[in-house]
Amino acid sequence: MDKLPHLHRRTLPPEGVAAFQSLFGDRFITSESVRIHHGTDESPYPVCPPDAVIFPCNEDEVVSVVTLCNRYKIPVTAFGIGSSLEGHVLPIQGGITLDFSQMNKVLSVDAQDFTATVQPGVIRTQLNDEIKDTGLFFPVDPGAHASLGGMAATRASGTNAVRYGTMRENVVSLRVVTAQGKVIRTASRARKSSAGYDLTHLFVGSEGTLGIIVAVTVRVYPLPEAVTAAICNFPTLQSAVESVVQVMQCGVPVARVEFMDERAVNAVNRYSKLGLKETPLLLFEFHGSETGVQEQATLVQDIAHENGGMDFQWASRPEDRTRLWTARHNSHYSGLQLRPGSRSVATDVCVPISRLAECVTQTAADLQGMPFPYTIVGHVGDGNFHVQMLIDPDSEEEWRQSEEVNHRLVHRAIGMDGTCTGEHGVGIHKIEFLKAEHGEDALELMRLVKHAYDPNNIFNPGKIISWEA
Amino acid sequence: MDKLPHLHRRTLPPEGVAAFQSLFGDRFITSESVRIHHGTDESPYPVCPPDAVIFPCNEDEVVSVVTLCNRYKIPVTAFGIGSSLEGHVLPIQGGITLDFSQMNKVLSVDAQDFTATVQPGVIRTQLNDEIKDTGLFFPVDPGAHASLGGMAATRASGTNAVRYGTMRENVVSLRVVTAQGKVIRTASRARKSSAGYDLTHLFVGSEGTLGIIVAVTVRVYPLPEAVTAAICNFPTLQSAVESVVQVMQCGVPVARVEFMDERAVNAVNRYSKLGLKETPLLLFEFHGSETGVQEQATLVQDIAHENGGMDFQWASRPEDRTRLWTARHNSHYSGLQLRPGSRSVATDVCVPISRLAECVTQTAADLQGMPFPYTIVGHVGDGNFHVQMLIDPDSEEEWRQSEEVNHRLVHRAIGMDGTCTGEHGVGIHKIEFLKAEHGEDALELMRLVKHAYDPNNIFNPGKIISWEA
Numbered sequence: 001m002d003k004l005p006h007l008h009r010r011t012l013p014p015e016g017v018a019a020f021q022s023l024f025g026d027r028f029i030t031s032e033s034v035r036i037h038h039g040t041d042e043s044p045y046p047v048c049p050p051d052a053v054i055f056p057c058n059e060d061e062v063v064s065v066v067t068l069c070n071r072y073k074i075p076v077t078a079f080g081i082g083s084s085l086e087g088h089v090l091p092i093q094g095g096i097t098l099d100f101s102q103m104n105k106v107l108s109v110d111a112q113d114f115t116a117t118v119q120p121g122v123i124r125t126q127l128n129d130e131i132k133d134t135g136l137f138f139p140v141d142p143g144a145h146a147s148l149g150g151m152a153a154t155r156a157s158g159t160n161a162v163r164y165g166t167m168r169e170n171v172v173s174l175r176v177v178t179a180q181g182k183v184i185r186t187a188s189r190a191r192k193s194s195a196g197y198d199l200t201h202l203f204v205g206s207e208g209t210l211g212i213i214v215a216v217t218v219r220v221y222p223l224p225e226a227v228t229a230a231i232c233n234f235p236t237l238q239s240a241v242e243s244v245v246q247v248m249q250c251g252v253p254v255a256r257v258e259f260m261d262e263r264a265v266n267a268v269n270r271y272s273k274l275g276l277k278e279t280p281l282l283l284f285e286f287h288g289s290e291t292g293v294q295e296q297a298t299l300v301q302d303i304a305h306e307n308g309g310m311d312f313q314w315a316s317r318p319e320d321r322t323r324l325w326t327a328r329h330n331s332h333y334s335g336l337q338l339r340p341g342s343r344s345v346a347t348d349v350c351v352p353i354s355r356l357a358e359c360v361t362q363t364a365a366d367l368q369g370m371p372f373p374y375t376i377v378g379h380v381g382d383g384n385f386h387v388q389m390l391i392d393p394d395s396e397e398e399w400r401q402s403e404e405v406n407h408r409l410v411h412r413a414i415g416m417d418g419t420c421t422g423e424h425g426v427g428i429h430k431i432e433f434l435k436a437e438h439g440e441d442a443l444e445l446m447r448l449v450k451h452a453y454d455p456n457n458i459f460n461p462g463k464i465i466s467w468e469a
Numbered sequence: 470m471d472k473l474p475h476l477h478r479r480t481l482p483p484e485g486v487a488a489f490q491s492l493f494g495d496r497f498i499t500s501e502s503v504r505i506h507h508g509t510d511e512s513p514y515p516v517c518p519p520d521a522v523i524f525p526c527n528e529d530e531v532v533s534v535v536t537l538c539n540r541y542k543i544p545v546t547a548f549g550i551g552s553s554l555e556g557h558v559l560p561i562q563g564g565i566t567l568d569f570s571q572m573n574k575v576l577s578v579d580a581q582d583f584t585a586t587v588q589p590g591v592i593r594t595q596l597n598d599e600i601k602d603t604g605l606f607f608p609v610d611p612g613a614h615a616s617l618g619g620m621a622a623t624r625a626s627g628t629n630a631v632r633y634g635t636m637r638e639n640v641v642s643l644r645v646v647t648a649q650g651k652v653i654r655t656a657s658r659a660r661k662s663s664a665g666y667d668l669t670h671l672f673v674g675s676e677g678t679l680g681i682i683v684a685v686t687v688r689v690y691p692l693p694e695a696v697t698a699a700i701c702n703f704p705t706l707q708s709a710v711e712s713v714v715q716v717m718q719c720g721v722p723v724a725r726v727e728f729m730d731e732r733a734v735n736a737v738n739r740y741s742k743l744g745l746k747e748t749p750l751l752l753f754e755f756h757g758s759e760t761g762v763q764e765q766a767t768l769v770q771d772i773a774h775e776n777g778g779m780d781f782q783w784a785s786r787p788e789d790r791t792r793l794w795t796a797r798h799n800s801h802y803s804g805l806q807l808r809p810g811s812r813s814v815a816t817d818v819c820v821p822i823s824r825l826a827e828c829v830t831q832t833a834a835d836l837q838g839m840p841f842p843y844t845i846v847g848h849v850g851d852g853n854f855h856v857q858m859l860i861d862p863d864s865e866e867e868w869r870q871s872e873e874v875n876h877r878l879v880h881r882a883i884g885m886d887g888t889c890t891g892e893h894g895v896g897i898h899k900i901e902f903l904k905a906e907h908g909e910d911a912l913e914l915m916r917l918v919k920h921a922y923d924p925n926n927i928f929n930p931g932k933i934i935s936w937e938a
Contacts (some may be wrong), residue, residue, distance in 0.1 A: 064662055112718055112823035155663040166661050169638065182910040191818040191851045192635050193888035194674055196895060196903050196933055197915045201670030205663055222720035250690035291760050350659040354581035365531035382660045413898065426665060434665050441651040446666045452917040464665055466818040 009094035012051055016072030020052065020096070023064060029053045032044055038097040041082045041089050042144070042332070043429065044391065044399070046341040048090040050077060050097040057102050058453045059175070059183060059214045065098060066212060066458075067181035073456045076244070078208040080121065080150030083142075085346050085429025088154065088207050095459045098212065100149055106130045107215065115172055115189055117217040120149020127218075136220040137166035142423065143332050148216045154425040155205030158353070159328065162248075162381030163255040163287065166222060166423065171204050175215035179454045188215060198237075202449070207425055208460040210453045224255075224287035228297060229315040229324060232304045233279045237364055239262055241357040242282040243307040244380040248353050252296050256285035258328055258383040261364070264375035264388075265336070271334030272327035277311065283328060285321070331377050335388040337372045342390035345402040349413035350422030352386035360385055363409050370405065372398050384422035413438065434465065444469060475672070478563035481520055485541030489521065489565070492533060498522045507566040510551045510558050511613070511801070512898065513812040513860065513868070516930030517559040517887055519546065519566040522840045526571050528644070528652060530682045534567060534679060535927075536650035542925045545679040549590065549619030552611075554815050555896025557623065562930045567681065569618055575599045576684065584641055586686040589618020591864035596687075605689040608633035611892065612801050617685045623676030623894040628797065631717075632682035632724040632756065633690060635892065640673050658686060658845050671918070676894055677929040679922045693724075697766060698784040698793060701773045702748045704740055706730055706845070709749040710826040712776040713849040717822050719772070721765050725754035726850040727797055730833070733844035733857075738801030741796035746780065751849075752797060754790070800846050804857040807842045811859040814871040818882035819853035819891030827856055828885055832878050839874065841867050853891035880905065895933045903934065913938060 019329050020028045029035075030052045032392025039049030055252055058060045069076040091097055098243045100121035107117045111134045118127060123145050127138050139372055140151060141158035150156070152174065157166035165169065173187040186199035202209060234240035244257055260268070262278045284300060286293045294323075298413025301312050315321050327334070336344055351359045360376065367374055369386065389405065391398040410420040420426075420433040434443055450457075457467055499521045508518030525531045536790075538545040544564025551558055560566055569590035576586045580603045587596060592614050596607050609620060610627035619625070620642065620726045626635035631638065644657040645668075655668035672679060703709035729737070734747045737919055752771060770781050784790045796803070805813055820828045829845065835891045836843055836856065847854025858874065860867040879889040879902050889895075889902040903912055915934050919926075926936055 016872075074713065110821065111822065112714070114822040115821070131931040154663075155667075157661055161661060168661070170666070178910065178914065182913075184908060184911040184914060186911065188883070188888045188906065189821045189886045190853075190882075190888040190891065192624075192626055192630060192819055192853060192891050194817075194890045194892050194894040195888045195899065195906055196674070196912075197669040197679075197918055198624075198637070198667075198674055199907075199914055201913060202918075205665070205667055210666075245581070289761070289764055291764065292758070295758055295760065314627070318780055323856070348663075350661055352579065352582040352584070352658045353660070354579065384659075385662065413659075414657070417658045419657045419659040419664045421663045422659065423662050423663050425663040437657065437664055439653060441647065441649075442655065442668060443654040443665075444651075445653060445668055446646065448921040449671075449918060452921045453914065 010075060012074055012094065016068065016074050019068050019072070024054055027054060038079055038082070038099060039090060041084050041087065042344065043085050043087045043427065044345050045087045045090055045428070047124045048092055050091040053097045053099055055099045055102045059304070061226060062177050062212055062214050063181050063183060065096065066177050066179065069178050069458045070181065070456055073458060075461050076212070076458050077460045078149065078153065078212050080147030080421060081123070081145060083144035083146050084150065084427060085424045086429040087155055088425055088427040088463060089433050090218050090428065092428065100147060103197050110189070111136060113189060114220050115217055117215060118148050119215060120147060120213050122148045124148065124151065131220060133233070135223050137223050138218060138220050140167055140170055141329065143329050148218065148293065149213045152216050153205050153206065153208050155423070157379065157423040159258055159325070159379060161379060163253060167204055167354035168201065170219045171200060172214060172219055173217040174200055174203050176203055176211040176213055176214050178211050179456065179458060180462060183214065197367060205425070207427065207463050209450060209464050210459060213219060217271045221369055226290045226293040227285065227287055227321065228293050229283070229285045229321045230297065231276065231313045231324070232282045232309040233277050233311050234282065235279065235308045237280045238357055238361050239307045240282050241360050241380060243282065243304050243309060245353050245356055246303045246383055247300055250299060252302065254284060254296060254381060255287040258283040259378040259380040259385065260331070261376040263373070264331055264377045267329040267334040267338050267375055268331055271328060274327055283324060331375070332388065335375050335390060339390040343393045345389040345391055345406065346424065347387040347406050347409050348421045348424040349409055349415050349418055350382060351416045351418030356380060357382045359412060362412060363387060366405060366408055372402065372403060382422065383418065404406050431464065431466065440469065478747060479544060481543055481563065482541050485537065485543050488537050488541070493523055507548055507568060508559060510553050510556065511813065512554050512556045512896065513814050513862070514556045514559055514897070517561055519560040520563050522566045522568055524568045524571045531567065531646050531683050532650050532652060533734065534565065535646050535648065538565060538927045539648050539650065539925055542927060544930050545681070546929045547618065547622065547681050549616030550592070550596065550614060550766055552613035552615050553619065553623060553896060555894045555898040556581065557894055557896040557932060559897065561897065562865045569616060572747040578603060579658070580605060582658060583689050584686055584690050586684060587617050588684060589616060589682050589933050591617050593617065593620065593756060600689060604692050606692050607687060607689050608797065609636055609639055612798050617687065621673050621682055621685050622675065622677050624892070626848065628725045628727055628848060630848060632722060636673055637670065639688045640669060641688060642686040643669055643672050643682050645672055645680040647680050647681055647796050648925065648927060649724070649824065674894070676896065677802060678919060679928060680935050695759045695762040696754065696756055696790065697762050698754045699766065700745065700782045700791045700793070701751050701778040702746050702780050704748065704777045706749045707826055707830050708776045709751050710829050712751060712773050712778060714743060714822050714825055715772045716769055717850055719768065721768055722751060722771065723765060723850060724756040727752040728847040728849040730845040731845045732842070733800055736803040736807050736844055737796040737800055740806050741799060743796055752793060800844070801857065804844050804859060808859040812862045814858040814860055815893065816856040816875050816878050817853070817890045817893040818878055818887055819851060820882050820885045820887030822861045824885035824887065825849060825852045828881060831881060832856060835874060835877055839870060841871065851891065852887065897932060900933065900935065909938065
């Protein structure tokens with residue numbers, strides 16, 4: 001089994017290493033423990049350490065690192081907190097990892113314009129803590145304490161995307177270090193612009209393969225006047241998903257709507273000490289004015305009841321909501337506890353909402369009889385759901401079976417006009433699926449950009465697309 | 470005066486012309502009247518006809534044209550209805566214009582998924598007519614009966630952008646013919662995806678310089694349950710704009726908020742036979758549930774009154790609203806009637822909302838004493854406004870003065886962290902401003918994409934960026 005198929009480490013030229021040592025001294029870190037930490041993420045892949053790690057303190061240091069890497073053709077991989085799921089940050093060709101944890105300042109909050117500008121190492125929860133006195137919040141919330149730089153690079157989303165969008169919609173502008181060692185800004189802070197090619201969206205989701213993000217300007221939103229959350233149990237997976245489809249089709253501006261199957265509910269009950277009834281379940285949140293929230297909730301309750309939903313339970317108190325959403329956010333970790341010592345293989349398809357119920361039910365059928373535990377959770381308002389398979393890292397057979405489930409699921413989703421990844425990104429693990437999803441001619445357009453922006457293939461090489469067709 | 474500074478027509482190779490004639494026969498049109506029509510837009514530039522025009526009937530014909538153009542290095546310019554304002558469709562290097570008026574079918578409406586897929590020649594009003602029985606609408610509404618292909622290429626917006634976004638947010642996927650004669654699709658119909666570089670956004674706003682759009686999938690929205698519109702007069706321009714800034718900062722989800730100065734009101738009164746009071750004016754529209762619309766309207770009315778707003782007049786009847794919005798949409802044409810025989814020079818800056826009042830008032834001061842009539846209108850909820858200057862096409866002096874006003878305004882906006890163009894695009898007219906806005910290093914990234922995608926510089930050459938730095 002070759003879990004890291006594209007592994008071919010480059011040999012670092014000694015004069016390149018000497019140049020780094022002369023510039024960064026003992027901040028050019030080669031200790032094994034630091035290298036191992038930066039060769040580890042939340043994917044099922046084995047540890048793959050870089051040759052060295054640098055913690056840059058500012059933009060100029062990033063420019064210095066990239067300039068030297070480009071001169072000596074040394075791979076350079078940006079690292080936030082290492083929570084990516086598809087091997088994004090594993091330096092499979094070796095080289096230097098840039099850990100952005102020291103570049104963790106909120107640079108400005110422009111409350112009147114609903115924007116905030118941060119360094120790439122700022123953690124999403126940190127941003128929300130720092131802006132809460134302004135009455136604003138940042139909604140994008142993947143299931144980890146991810147960094148804003150990593151979230152932009154992965155085009156991440158989370159539970160709020162159905163109402164507030166993903167990083168695609170919420171990144172206003174980026175500062176990026178190019179292979180040539182230039183610092184560019186991708187856009188102004190204007191809400192809209194037709195001034196040339198959209199560099200912002202080209203870098204969002206590029207997973208560190210086109211340049212290194214050194215600042216991120218994001219949209220922030222007024223905290224809603226009223227918020228309420230509700231849990232609803234359903235007799236079947238299909239009835240729960242059908243309810244969501246109908247809610248979306250009625251145009252209800254629901255802020256969050258999350259699905260958990262009975263296995264996922266069991267896992268969060270155990271991990272987060274909750275007493276949720278262990279059936280397929282939907283978790284809703286409504287944002288708006290007092291009357292607006294009430295209107296939304298009544299409509300959704302009616303739709304749920306028509307689909308057999310039971311026990312609509314409300315959570316209007318902030319502490320109850322926080323408990324519920326914290327449990328939901330921790331579902332990756334609670335899933336892992338279903339099988340101590342396991343590694344998680346997480347799928348991430350997203351389909352048009354009209355095909356969602358069909359896709360989820362076919363997938364549940366396909367999972368019957370698998371030898372490993374699994375859960376199904378989903379940001380179902382977007383048509384996005386995850387199967388988390390807890391496999392024995394030493395079992396070739398379980399790895400193979402989980403890969404086959406994922407393979408069938410991805411092709412099922414692509415057949416429904418969907419995507420192999422709604423929010424996790426491509427990394428190493430999804431490369432093979434992009435051809436089926438986009439076609440070779442579209443991949444060639446992506447490759448042309450990669451070749452033009454990174455002629456020495458230094459930026460996170462071996463991710464998203466192969467260098468050659 | 471060189472109004473078309475980049476004009477240098479290429480000589481068409483006779484064997485290229487012969488190849489087109491053999492393939493398209495008399496559908497390879499070289500008659501003067503057709504060529505003149507396709508050398509004219511709504512910009513102040515003089516007529517600049519292509520060498521020939523082809524009206525493709527399908528994707529395969531577009532592939533044939535592009536393949537021949539690439540082989541013989543003949544420029545090819547896509548043409549919707551010619552309503553662009555900055556010279557986008559003027560074939561300044563000659564060549565062939567592709568008129569998409571025959572490719573005007575709505576290909577599919579996926580009501581459950583809130584998407585519609587159209588050929589590029591479909592007009593925005595036609596799309597709305599064809600989907601109205603589904604209870605859906607397409608919100609992007611520039612001030613012309615523009616084609617969806619042209620709107621995608623220009624990253625257009627309009628009065629609904631404050632609530633529903635621009636073409637940037639509303640194009641889900643494109644089919645595009647590349648220079649190599651391949652047809653690619655930029656994305657699936659999934660609501661979100663992290664599957665590789667964002668080709669959709671790269672082509673949206675690329676003004677036909679990277680490929681030819683042959684199909685557009687857009688988001689459509691449920692018609693709101695309740696709609697109401699209101700007009701409010703203000704004593705001064707500043708008080709009107711300040712009201713908008715406060716409305717946005719309160720997070721009111723207003724669907725439309727348009728500013729017109731007293732000159733613009735006078736022009737629409739004359740052109741559209743309305744009796745609006747000729748002061749600075751805001752035109753609002755609210756979408757939502759009955760109670761939601763009421764809540765929004767009450768809050769906005771309070772804010773307007775605090776800023777000196779008078780005479781809040783309601784238009785709840787559909788026919789009254791249609792009359793008002795038709796008048797607003799026609800403001801470009803009503804402005805032209807202020808001075809029969811004039812050409813319009815329209816500015817298009819967009820700034821962060823916190824700087825909007827300052828930018829508009831400084832601009833109004835700068836316009837004092839100009840020898841030509843002008844109006845100021847704006848999609849002020851986005852921070853975007855237009856000065857329309859009605860100049861004598863034969864007056865060098867008026868052209869120069871209007872250019873200087875625009876130049877000062879663009880640099881004022883860029884100094885406020887804004888953009889030279891919110892929605893009209895770059896075309897020929899804004900090329901010189903992109904360096905100030907983005908910097909030479911960011912332009913170089915744009916240029917790298919252009920060179921990689923269009924090595925023979927056939928796609929609408931001379932637009933957005935110069936071929937060489």
